[in-house]
Amino acid sequence: MTGVSTQTGGRVRRPSHGPGSLLEVAVREFLTRGYDATSMEDLSRAAGITKSSFYHHFSGKEALxxxxxxxxxxxxxxxxxxxxxxxxxxxxxxxxxxxxxxxxxxxxxxxxxxxxxxxxxxxxxxxxxxxxxxxxxxxxxxxxxxxxxxxxxxxxxxxxxxxxxxxxxxxxxxxxxxxxxxxxxxxxxxxxxxxxxxxxxxxx
Amino acid sequence: MTGVSTQTGGRVRRPSHGPGSLLEVAVREFLTRGYDATSMEDLSRAAGITKSSFYHHFSGKEALxxxxxxxxxxxxxxxxxxxxxxxxxxxxxxxxxxxxxxxxxxxxxxxxxxxxxxxxxxxxxxxxxxxxxxxxxxxxxxxxxxxxxxxxxxxxxxxxxxxxxxxxxxxxxxxxxxxxxxxxxxxxxxxxxxxxxxxxxxxx
Missing domain, CATH: 1.10.357.10 (Tetracycline Repressor, domain 2)
Structure with missing residues (x-):
């Protein structure tokens, strides 16, 4: 659970990190944790990318x-x-x-x-x-x-x-x-x- | 908004603080804030009583x-x-x-x-x-x-x-x-x- 590639815990099927797949990951997290309880930290971890890469596509949680x-x-x-x-x-x-x-x-x-x-x-x-x-x-x-x-x-x-x-x-x-x-x-x-x-x- | 009696913001109609009315207050808070986002602090404030008075009736948020x-x-x-x-x-x-x-x-x-x-x-x-x-x-x-x-x-x-x-x-x-x-x-x-x-x- 230390490297970026293993942090996704199998939740990201395709290794693509375009806005479409990030949205897919974010929605899954919102549904599991609840929107209010989900942080950009959680989302980056679930997507297996850095927070700054995530912010490259979406300005924040509300944009998602x-x-x-x-x-x-x-x-x-x-x-x-x-x-x-x-x-x-x-x-x-x-x-x-x-x-x-x-x-x-x-x-x-x-x-x-x-x-x-x-x-x-x-x-x-x-x-x-x-x-x-x-x-x-x-x-x-x-x-x-x-x-x-x-x-x-x-x-x-x-x-x-x-x-x-x-x-x-x-x-x-x-x-x-x-x-x-x-x-x-x-x-x-x-x-x-x-x-x-x-x-x-x-x-x- | 400093005294206990005014902190309730008009949300507690009856001044009774028995378990029934505390439950009523708690449910209203859960529905407004979401259960996960509600703290015992929020609940005591909404009920206009101290946290320890609240704990006298309910062991915590999950009991409510x-x-x-x-x-x-x-x-x-x-x-x-x-x-x-x-x-x-x-x-x-x-x-x-x-x-x-x-x-x-x-x-x-x-x-x-x-x-x-x-x-x-x-x-x-x-x-x-x-x-x-x-x-x-x-x-x-x-x-x-x-x-x-x-x-x-x-x-x-x-x-x-x-x-x-x-x-x-x-x-x-x-x-x-x-x-x-x-x-x-x-x-x-x-x-x-x-x-x-x-x-x-x-x-x-």
């Missing part, structure tokens, strides 16, 4: 957090720009968005997990919370459209439904494994959202 | 965490012992449990929130995670019974459904306000779980 949050949010907002989220009936668009959200969540699991643990203690965290609210508001607006169009039962309260939907979708990060392909999961979560997690047999 | 986790878990496990969770068809029992879980979550909001933020960094946290898994396993077993009894559509995968259900129910802590009565919410979450968060109008 910001990059991680941007990656998660860019993925989620990209779903809203997809053709399937912009055309079709409101219900079809919602179905597309839920599937897309789950797919991003699986593909960008550590980044989305960092995003969902954010509590607003730093400027980047408050920015991310604001962006999350914006995402949820856009979904809530489409839920409202679907209710107005008569596609959803009219006892659905759009603001509450959007929150429950976001809660259902985001809870997947708590148990999904990174190696589980997204093939089955987006459909499964979408069915849970639109037909119930525990749909009674007599509904059929 | 443990008490908070026990309070949340006792509430949740008590739901499983209620008559409605033990008699009736599996589907009826599940409906009772979901409503009861949401009611506990609202009634014990700060304690359940602490429970749900636990990541397993201390012995008490690992114990709480184990208890949560036990709770979820008991729910999953009833979901399996409901599938076997033909009450739920047979494409429901009990283990996944139990996780999604737990995710849906627990996500409520992220947005529910402590002053919002539990009258409406348990029923609303139960409907979301059994009929869909966004049920299509033509199902009716």
């Amino acid at each position: 957090l910001r990059a991680a949050l941007e990656r998660a949010l860019d993925g989620l907002f990209a779903v809203l720009e997809e053709e399937g989220s912009r055309s079709g009936t409101p219900l079809q668009r919602l179905q597309h968005i839920v599937r897309g959200q789950v797919a991003v969540l699986v593909a960008e699991l550590p980044y989305v997990t960092v995003l969902l643990r954010v509590r607003g203690n730093t400027e980047s965290e408050r920015w991310a919370l604001e962006r999350r609210r914006e995402f949820d508001a856009r979904v809530a607006a489409i839920v409202q459209e679907a209710v107005d169009a008569g596609e959803l039962r009219n006892e659905v309260e759009p603001a509450v439904a959007a929150r429950l939907l976001s809660g259902l979708v985001n809870s997947v990060v708590e148990w999904v494994r990174p190696d589980r392909g997204p093939d089955h999961l987006p459909e499964l979560v979408a069915r849970a959202a639109f037909e119930g997690i525990l749909p009674a047999a007599h509904d059929r | 965490l443990r008490a908070a986790l026990e309070r949340a878990l006792d509430g949740l496990f008590a739901v499983l012992e209620e008559e409605g969770s033990r008699s009736g068809t599996p589907l009826q029992r599940l409906q009772h449990i979901v409503r009861g879980q949401v009611a506990v979550l609202v009634a014990e909001l700060p304690y359940v929130t602490v429970l749900l933020r636990v990541r397993g960094n201390t012995e008490s946290e690992r114990w709480a995670l184990e208890r949560r898994r036990e709770f979820d396993a008991r729910v999953a077993a009833i979901v399996q019974e409901a599938v076997d009894a033909g009450e739920l559509r047979n494409e429901v995968e009990p283990a996944v459904a139990a996780r999604l259900l737990s995710g849906l129910v627990n996500s409520v802590v992220e947005w529910v306000r402590p002053d919002r009565g539990p009258d409406h919410l348990p029923e609303l979450v139960a409907r979301a779980a059994f009929e869909g968060i966004l049920p299509a109008a033509h199902d009716r």
Whole structure:
């Protein structure tokens, strides 16, 4: 545990030290230790490089957090720009968005997990919370459209439904494994959202 | 901000310093600062008492965490012992449990929130995670019974459904306000779980 090359403890698979792999290492440390408890010292050690090399790529811990949050949010907002989220009936668009959200969540699991643990203690965290609210508001607006169009039962309260939907979708990060392909999961979560997690047999 | 009585910054409503109100203060600090970042110093200051008075009631920070986790878990496990969770068809029992879980979550909001933020960094946290898994396993077993009894559509995968259900129910802590009565919410979450968060109008 004395040389730089052995200090990584097997956590860095590729010996590349570009900004991408440093971000990957940093996110892993944030998730293990908690963001507040992680120092640049910890991050350099985990990456197997000197602190000054680390600072060459990122100005500090918050810049890494910001990059991680941007990656998660860019993925989620990209779903809203997809053709399937912009055309079709409101219900079809919602179905597309839920599937897309789950797919991003699986593909960008550590980044989305960092995003969902954010509590607003730093400027980047408050920015991310604001962006999350914006995402949820856009979904809530489409839920409202679907209710107005008569596609959803009219006892659905759009603001509450959007929150429950976001809660259902985001809870997947708590148990999904990174190696589980997204093939089955987006459909499964979408069915849970639109037909119930525990749909009674007599509904059929 | 020099005397003990003004150091509380208005956060302690009642001047009682029994173990119950100290726990309340501690949980509020844990939620604001994060458990790891909270010191006994912070807690004594927030409670407006000396550290030694605090130690008179609790042996330390982890004892407070443990008490908070026990309070949340006792509430949740008590739901499983209620008559409605033990008699009736599996589907009826599940409906009772979901409503009861949401009611506990609202009634014990700060304690359940602490429970749900636990990541397993201390012995008490690992114990709480184990208890949560036990709770979820008991729910999953009833979901399996409901599938076997033909009450739920047979494409429901009990283990996944139990996780999604737990995710849906627990996500409520992220947005529910402590002053919002539990009258409406348990029923609303139960409907979301059994009929869909966004049920299509033509199902009716």
